[in-house]
Amino acid sequence: MSLILVTGASSGLGLATASELADRGHDVVLHARNAARLEKLDACVRMRGVVLGDLAHPDETASVAEQANEFGHFDAVVHNAGTMNGSDAIEVNVLAPYLLTASMPQPRRAIFLSSSMHHSGHPDLDPVLTGRGGSYSDSKLLVTTLALALSARHPHLLSHAVDPGWVPTRMGGPSATDDLAQGHRTQTWLATAAEDEIDPRTGGYWHHRSPRQPHPTALDPVFQEQLLDALRTRTGLALPHTGGAA
Template sequence: MSLILVTGASTGLGLATASQLADRGHDVVLHARSPARLEGLDVIDRMRGVVLGDLAHPEETASVAEQANAFGRFDAVVHNAGTMNGPDVIAVNVLAPYLLTASMPQPGRAIFLSSSMHHSGRPDVHPVLAGHGGSYSDSKLLVTTLALTLAARYPQLLAHAVDPGWVPTRMGGPSATDDLDEGHRTQVWLATAAEHEIDPRTGGYWHHRAAHPPHPAALDPVFHSQLLDALQAHTGLTLPDTDSPA
C-alpha cells in the first residue's frame, strides 16, 4: 500500500480523497489547518497520521513539510488545499504547493488541484506573485503550470493537474452543478493506479479521469522557466536539477 499526503483534507474534496484512500488500505497522512478543523471528524483513527499548519503562511507551510517528512518519503502527495477568495489565494493555491515540493523528498506522484477557471487566468507570473490582484483563475493557471513544469523537469515523477469540476462543497457552494462523488475520484486514481493505466503517464490535465488540453501557457517551456524562476526568487527555495533518488 502507498503512503499518501493529502493537504486541505479536513473537509470537502480533500476529506473525500483521504477517506477513500484510507478505505482502500493506503497509509494516509491528513493535513488540516488547525486542531479545530479536526473536531468531529470520524476518520482520524483510519489515518496514518495528521499534520497541522496554515498554508497561507510560509513559516507554517515549512512546519507542515517538516511534520510530513517525519513519516518518510511519500508515494504520492495530493495538493488539494485551496481557497477561492481573499488575500490568501496566491499563497495557498500556488506558493504552498511549491514550498512543500521544494521542502520534501520528491514523491513518486504529485497531484495538483486545478480548475476549469484556469483557462481565464493571466499567464503573467511576476505581478501575480507580487500580490498585485492575483485572482483564483490566475492561481489555478499557475499551479497547473507548476504541475506540468514538474512533469517535464523530472521524468520519473508522475505529476498531474486535476479539474475536479464545480462541485457542491463549502467552496463550490450549494448551486454547483457537477457530481460531488466524481470530484475526488480522479485524484484517488492518479495517486494509486498502475502507471500503464494512466495516459499520459505524466503531465496530464484531467477532468473525471479524461485528459483535456490545458491553457496553452501551461505547456510553454518558456513560461515554465519564468514560473520556476519567479517562485524560486519569491520563496528563496530552489528545486533540484534532477529527480531525487527513491
C-alpha cells in the first residue's frame, strides 16, 4: 500500500479522493486549512494522519511540508487544494504546489488539479513574480505547465495534470453539470494504478481517465523553464535535481 498526501481534502473532491484511497487500504495523510475544517469529519479516523495550514500563506505552506515530512517519504502527492478567489489563486493554485514540491522528498507520483478553464488562461509570469494579479484561469494554465515541466525535468516522476470537470462541489456550485462521482476517480487512479496502465506514463493532461490536449503553452519547454525560474525566484527554493528511483 502507498503513503499518499492529499491537499485540500476536508471537503469536495479532495475529501472524496482521500476517502476512496483510504478505503482501498492506502495510508492517506489529509491536509486541511485549519482544525475547524475537520470538526465532525468522520473520515479522519480512516486516515494515517492530518496536516494543517493555509496554503494562501507561504509560511503556512512551509509548515505543511514540515508536518508532512514527519510521516516519511510519500509515494504520491495529490495537489488538490484550489481556490477561485482571485486574490489567492496564484498563491494557492500554483505557488503552494511548487513550494510543497521543493520542500519535500520527491514522490514517485504527483497529480495536480487543473481545469478546462486553463485553456483561456494567459501565459503571464508577472503574477508569479510580483504576487499581484492573475485569474483562476491563469493559475490553472500555470499549474498545468508546472505538472508537465516536472515530467520533462524528472522522467522517473509520474507527474500529471487532471481536469476533474465542472462538478457540483462547494467550489463548482449547484449549477455544475458534470458527474460528481467521476470528479475524483482520475486522481485516485493516477496515484495508485500500475505504471503500464497509464498512457502516457507521465506528462499527461487528463479528463475522466482519458488523455486530452492541454493549452499549447503548457507543452512549450521554453515556457516551462521560464515558469520554474519564476517560481524559484519568488520562493527562493529550487527544485531537487534528482528524480525518483526507476
